[in-house]
């Protein structure tokens with residue numbers, strides 16, 4: 001039976017990032033993904049490297065906006081190849097986004113954006129620097145990039161041992177190690193690990209007893225003759241009315257707008273046709289010059305999986321819970337992945353788990369008889385368009 005220092009359950013952003021960090025530190029690590037890498041929340045995310053500005057919209061800096069503020073800088077170091085994981089090979093969809101108001105609250109927002117609190121985060125932009133669709137609006141530029149998440153997953157998974165297998169159970173054996181029962185393409189297998197990191201998103205609830213909460217979203221996808229656009233339509237509210245990211249559909253090269261924000265939260269209780277009707281109305285209100293009847297539409301129901309909060313609200317930061325030699329994580333946001341991986345490395349050291357490999361030895365690991373986990377598809381490359 002293959003034996004590991006660490007087994008990671010789940011191949012989303014956190015599982016992959018953590019696997020690279022632990023392997024770099026000399027831990028003999030295996031990652032187990034039941035489906036495809038990123039197939040949970042990660043490939044369904046909008047790929048925004050938040051710096052917290054949208055959470056500051058209420059006019060004061062909340063816990064969320066402060067915790068996330070350092071993250072764009074941290075990601076930049078990885079994207080410049082200055083820190084491991086080296087993300088210099090990833091694709092960046094846009095280096096910045098736009099933020100504009102939906103009308104009616106502009107003077108309040110303008111003075112807020114001009115305040116000392118916000119002036120380092122946003123910059124007023126007008127005229128030809130703006131995409132056509134935004135020329136008539138009061139627009140601010142936000143230095144928060146949007147990444148091609150699939151390219152991030154490809155780079156992270158290139159040099160680690162990521163296997164396609166569902167972890168069915170985790171039991172402690174007589175020596176205190178964990179015995180993981182796996183199911184892969186109908187075959188069963190077992191491995192053991194000194195430490196198990198549960199990074200399975202919603203799947204953590206099945207294997208662990210750490211309380212979790214789901215926040216349901218219903219995202220909208222619209223495809224057609226659209227110019228790429230990245231940004232937030234805001235109101236004097238903590239949540240943008242619409243958050244739009246743009247992507248290219250793999251089969252026909254057309255632009256897809258992937259739309260979240262308040263629309264996706266309201267949409268969680270709506271049927272597909274009702275949400276599409278609401279999205280048409282909302283988008284027409286913001287972009288009346290675009291012919292929305294010419295577009296094709298699809299939606300995606302997806303839950304955010306988070307560590308449980310007393311009030312059920314959005315956590316400010318990642319949740320990392322340790323019970324003996326089991327660590328359960330929910331990053332809350334993709335951007336927090338580096339912070340979570342640092343914390344897990346710290347917990348391993350604090351648990352006096354020593355790496356059994358010398359640095360760089362990872363490539364010579366014995367390979368269990370399991371298929372390699374591949375990177376998954378984006379929701380818009382797998383959607384039923386209407």
Ligand SMILES: Cc1cc2nc3c(=O)[nH]c(=O)nc-3n(C[C@H](O)[C@H](O)[C@H](O)COP(=O)(O)OP(=O)(O)OC[C@H]3O[C@@H](n4cnc5c(N)ncnc54)[C@H](O)[C@@H]3O)c2cc1C
Pocket residue numbers: 009010011012013014015032033034035036037038039040041042043044045046047048049050165166167168199200201202203204217219260302303304329330331332333334335336
């Ligand atoms: C619609 C949406 C938009 C978002 N936009 C952003 C954004 O723009 N910026 C941002 O920072 N954050 C965003 N987020 C949040 C972000 O996507 C998540 O916080 C992050 O992707 C969670 O990563 P994860 O690795 O913890 O989990 P996941 O990505 O959910 O990965 C968990 C993996 O575990 C696997 N798994 C489950 N059970 C098992 C098992 N028993 N055995 C083996 N494998 C298992 C699953 O198949 C899955 O691949 C968004 C989330 C959603 C839903």
